[in-house]
Amino acid sequence: MTQHTRVTMADVAAAAGVSVMSVSYAYGRPDRVSEETRGKVFAAAERLGYTGPHRGAQSLRSGRTNNLAVVLTEKLTYAFDDPQARRFLSGVADACLDTDTGLVLLPNRSVDADADRVRDAAVDGYVFWTTVTGDPLLDVAVSTGRPVCVQGGPQHPGTTLISIDDVAAAEAIARVALTGARRPLVSAFPSDKHRERRLEYGPDPEGVEFPVTRNRLRGYRAAVIAAGLDWADVPVAFGTGSFRAEGVRAMQDHGRALRADAVLAMSDEVALGALEVVHEDGLVVPGDIAIVGWDDTEDAAGAGLTTVAQSLYEQGRSAARAVLGGDAVATPQWRVVRRTSTR
Template identity: 60%
Template sequence: MSTRPTMADVAAAAGVSTMSVSYTFNQPRRVSDATKQRVRAAAARLGYTGPHRAAQSLRSGRTNNLGVVLTEKLTYSFENAQARAFLSGIAEACLDTDTGLVLLPNSRKGVDLDRVRDAHVDGFVLWTTAVDDPVLEIAVGTGKPICIQGGPRYPGTQLVGIDDLEAAQAIGAVGLRGAHRPAVISFPRDRDRVGEIVLGPDPAAATFPVTSARLAGYRRAVVDAGFDWADIPVAFVPTNARTEGARAATALQRDYEVDTVLASSDDLALGVLDIGGGVAVTGWDDSDVAEAAGLTTVAQSLYDQGHDAARWVLGSLREIPPAEWSLKVRTSTRLS
């Protein structure tokens, strides 16, 4: 009965140490090209395909996999430019540490929660979610390291992201120059994702922390500009999509004759520009299309945030640095 060749067999056949074989398969940067060629040639002759990953995991307690839990459906990670940037940063960190990437959907019920609980991963990176998301308790209950982009702050987790309130107040001040009838197009208020227009909603009532913080910043900017927040129409959209921005802007212009819109994302802001009407508009994220569209927006690097989040979870970064943001003022807003 034939047996599976071992790392020691390959080392003997290649005339190198067992450690050199291990490095060739697990940390190839630590051995010379010549040694790698000898080891791989010997492995091919013997039919050795590499270390047995399941056995390695049992011995080390590590899986060499990182779980990424999305608030949105899985397709969002491929459709949305900023989600793609965030995942690219995570993927780069995984590449640097020879780690696999496991994408996990999060419908907040049933099998999706079981997937997170039972995931064969060493830790989790979570896309921003609501404060009452049951996946938070389940992920923390695994005892594995967890980093959340954009919040919420939750015991036993780390956070990566910018100061959304401060940035919203700053972009709001720019967007409101020369405004007479301003409005806001916002991310969903809570997990129900109801699309509706509400006058002067309480930011603290939003259970998505990013929504809450940006509304609070917009409210400060509105008050500073001499408006009453209670009079400001805020259109909550069910999803962050350009079509939703256009739909919300159409309703705001029709029912409130708005001349300025503070939008929670570039996609939503581009939807406003799509329907025209001469409305001043601000976005958020400085996506690739923002500059070409002349969009005034908040710039942040979700790639860097994903990279830092993954490195922290995987143990190659001791402390996550503060995420940076800046304003990009362009032609979509008034000069004064």
């Protein structure tokens, strides 16, 4: 047999003196053959240079690829740069480890190539990192017949949702931030897929495409009204994402001029950016200005930041288990962690 001839399972069976089915079982279902038979198969395979069954062919026969896709509504680098994305993906990876499943990262940049990439991905299911309401890629993923779980929303037909109650959590953290405050500033996530920075007073949450942003604005609005303030007078600085630089920019561009005495940030990273500017300006926290974040990161704890604690690691693990094993998804827990950044 020349080195240019591909060794087949039948060749190994003939060399080992066993059936082709025995060779297949030796590699794919070793419990179905004796140790002696496995020894003959592997010895013959080594002599012939056979490296095992073709994984693609196995996948076609079984209908499974042992791969899971995580679809990011961000640049792929976000998965490595953002601490909460890393926590979420760690949870996904842990669930994959339990089931000997590979992990595939796919971008969702609202371009045509993304739809083809999602549709053609050799995966057993999809986990979406928060996307916009009406995202066409959700329909693409559902149309494959594979299970789909969405973290943070939206709730979409044919998918499973995993998310804390963002409305209730936002109202709770905002009530803490607004104690003694009259000029709050909301430093928000993007409102839509265009991710344009803008300042808007009292925006209607129902017009916001990102469900996480929309639900947190609903909660903030409820707390503002409960505090006796007019939501129409509250400035909301929409940013491009959950980045520390967005908190810096919101304070520099708007917080200073507005003399904000409370900042409601939609992530700890954004809150920490705002805190940097506050310290630069020599303001006292929380006397001059109170600041709250979201996620309860290690950096937030070190900075004394009041925040909403949730486990994105557990959400990632639960989302992956729902897709890979059909496990039920329970509503994740959250709590307000009060520290020194609020009154």
